Amino acid sequence: MQVIQSPLQAGHEVPFEVARGRPIPPYEVSARVASILAALADDERFSLRAPDGFGPEPIVAVHEPRLLRYLERAWKEWRQVGTTVEAIVPDTILLPGLRDGMGTAPEPESPSGRVGYWCFDTMTAIVEGTYPAARAAVEVALTAARLVADGEPLAYGLCRPPGHHAGRAMFGGYCYLNNAAIAAEWLVRRTGGPVAVLDLDVHHGNGTQQIFYEREDVLYVSLHADPATTFPYFAGYASETGSGRGRGATLNLPLPPGAGDEDYGLALEQALDRIDGSTPGPVVVSLGLDTYEEDPIGPLRLTAGAFRPIAARVAALDRPLVVLQEGGYHVPTLGRNVRSWLLGAAGVPDEPERGIAGAD
Ligand code: SP5
Ligand code: ZN
Numbered sequence: 001m002q003v004i005q006s007p008l009q010a011g012h013e014v015p016f017e018v019a020r021g022r023p024i025p026p027y028e029v030s031a032r033v034a035s036i037l038a039a040l041a042d043d044e045r046f047s048l049r050a051p052d053g054f055g056p057e058p059i060v061a062v063h064e065p066r067l068l069r070y071l072e073r074a075w076k077e078w079r080q081v082g083t084t085v086e087a088i089v090p091d092t093i094l095l096p097g098l099r100d101g102m103g104t105a106p107e108p109e110s111p112s113g114r115v116g117y118w119c120f121d122t123m124t125a126i127v128e129g130t131y132p133a134a135r136a137a138v139e140v141a142l143t144a145a146r147l148v149a150d151g152e153p154l155a156y157g158l159c160r161p162p163g164h165h166a167g168r169a170m171f172g173g174y175c176y177l178n179n180a181a182i183a184a185e186w187l188v189r190r191t192g193g194p195v196a197v198l199d200l201d202v203h204h205g206n207g208t209q210q211i212f213y214e215r216e217d218v219l220y221v222s223l224h225a226d227p228a229t230t231f232p233y234f235a236g237y238a239s240e241t242g243s244g245r246g247r248g249a250t251l252n253l254p255l256p257p258g259a260g261d262e263d264y265g266l267a268l269e270q271a272l273d274r275i276d277g278s279t280p281g282p283v284v285v286s287l288g289l290d291t292y293e294e295d296p297i298g299p300l301r302l303t304a305g306a307f308r309p310i311a312a313r314v315a316a317l318d319r320p321l322v323v324l325q326e327g328g329y330h331v332p333t334l335g336r337n338v339r340s341w342l343l344g345a346a347g348v349p350d351e352p353e354r355g356i357a358g359a360d
Contacts, residue, residue, distance in 0.1 A: 001346055003046050004143045005158040008136035009033060011129025012161055015087050018122035026123075027297055027329040028174040033160050036325070039335025045348065046156075051139035058142055058186045059177060062211050064169035066107065070118050071134060071176055074126050078111050087125035090116035120172035134161055134176040141179035141324050142186055148282055148320045149190050155322055156342055157183075162326040164205030164286045165232060173203065173232055180286045180324050181211045184218055187282050187322070194281040196221065198271060198314065201288025201326040202298035204236025204252065208286065214244040219251075219278050221271045222286075223264065225299045226254040257299035261306040264291070268310060275317060282320040289328030289337045296329050307337050311344030321345060 010030040016023035040046040059068055078085045093116045099105055107117050115126070137159040144157035157179070164180055165173025184195045197212070199205040199222035212218040220242075227236035242250040251274050253267040275283065289307070290298035302310075315321065323345065328334045 001046055001342060002144070002147055002152065002155045003040055003048050003158060004051050004140045004147075004155065005033070005037065005048060006051050006136035006140055008129075009133045009140070009158075009160040012127065012133030013129065014125040014127055017125070018089065028161065028327075029331070030160070031331050032328065032334055033158060035331050035335035036158055036338050037335070039339040040342075045343070045346070049143075051136065051143040052146065054139055054142045054186075058182050059138055061189070062168065062178060062181045062185050063166075067118055067169050067171065068177070070114065071126070071131050071171070074111070074115065075128050075131065077114070081111055087127050088115050089122055089125045090119045092116040093120060118170055120170050124172045124174055124176070126176075130161070130176065137161055137163065137179050138177050138182055141183040141322075144322050144324065145183040145187050145190075145282075145284070148322045149187060153320055154315075154345055157322065157324045159325045162201075162288075163324070164199060164201060164208045164326050165203070167207040167210045170207075173206075174327070175207060178207045178211060180205070180284050180326070181208045183322055183324065184208075184212070184284045187284070188217055191281065193217075194219065194279045196275045196278060196281065196283045196319075197286060198222075198275060198283055199224070199286040199288075199326075200291065200310075201286050202290040202295065202300050203231055203288065203327065204254075205286055205326075206232045206235035209235060209240065209250055209252075212246065213242055213250060214246040216245045216249050219249050219275065221251045221253075221274055223253045223255065223267050223271055225259075226256055228254075229257055230299055255300060258301055260293075260301045261303055264300065264302055264306065264310075268313060272313060272317060275319075280319060282322060283314075283317060285314065285321055285323045286326045287323050287338070287341060288326040289330075289334055289341070292328070292330055292333065292337055294330045294333060298327075298329070304333065304337060304340065307340040308344035308350065311341045312347065315345045315347055
């Protein structure tokens with residue numbers, strides 16, 4: 001199986017995120033990638049490769065072009081202000097209520113105003129290496145999509161930063177550009193047929209849902225912790241089923257905090273039934289391992305042994321799979337869990353697990 005990864009993705013390292021009123025060490029760190037690479041190393045079933053270049057067109061096919069331009073320029077723009085900046089974090093965020101009844105606001109001129117115009121939270125800081133890393137993650141996703149479009153049954157894009165919280169015109173949730181949505185749209189244009197997105201990250205992929213909400217040709221199906229109590233809070237409810245021509249092409253399966261393998265398996269069956277009943281086409285899997293019981297931010301409790309059978313059931317759809325990395329924050333076991341998932345998807349028969357590669 002081809003594993004696509006770029007060293008540029010390690011250049012994004014934020015100094016902190018803000019939680020409960022304090023700066024805390026970030027969860028989304030480049031050590032996550034190191035854990036995954038260590039677990040896939042020295043195994044001829046995985047062949048590492050660099051991404052190809054695709055340019056900006058597939059990105060602006062799903063994102064507002066001004067968002068891409070903002071991300072490209074943000075760091076330079078703050079440097080020009082003169083004061084030292086450790087990381088760019090908004091202090092004033094454009095909540096829709098602020099403009100209620102007054103139409104839209106123009107994009108502000110000042111750097112402080114501009115970041116709050118595009119970013120919806122305090123945990124998705126921009127540093128010097130953020131834009132190159134986000135662009136590289138997109139190339140990783142598109143390279144995986146191209147391999148599958150060219151006939152591979154399965155490819156894994158080790159995307160970092162993740163993407164599924166980034167919407168058409170906003171970023172947040174550790175995500176800057178929506179790797180999965182960009183890959184899905186690229187596949188629609190390339191194949192001329194429908195594409196399904198199966199989002200298995202513990203958080204609802206609000207960005208991906210938004211981008212395809214009115215589309216009938218991209219089915220979005222997500223299993224996640226109930227947004228009533230888990231980020232992103234404002235999307236991912238079961239009542240959200242798509243609109244316009246996209247009515248019925250969004251399926252949300254929220255799970256209560258603490259849900260384990262059994263509850264998850266039942267919801268997964270519903271998710272796969274929905275995809276199975278749709279017109280065949282490739283499936284983009286937004287793979288988050290933050291459903292794992294030891295994950296520091298995910299409230300679900302999947303065991304390590306669950307990932308391989310889950311992946312085997314996804315593979316039983318018998319559709320081409322573009323598997324893209326999203327979350328997963330228990331660094332010592334992240335690589336092992338990704339490896340289990342990928343071997344399950346590849347139909348490799350069960351085997352005794354080797355030790356936790358990359359564990360500290
Ligand atoms: C891609 C992805 O997984 N993004 C997730 C962003 C979620 N950020 C929410 C972090 C909230 C941290 N709260 C800590 C609670 C620990 N009990
Ligand atoms: Zn997540």
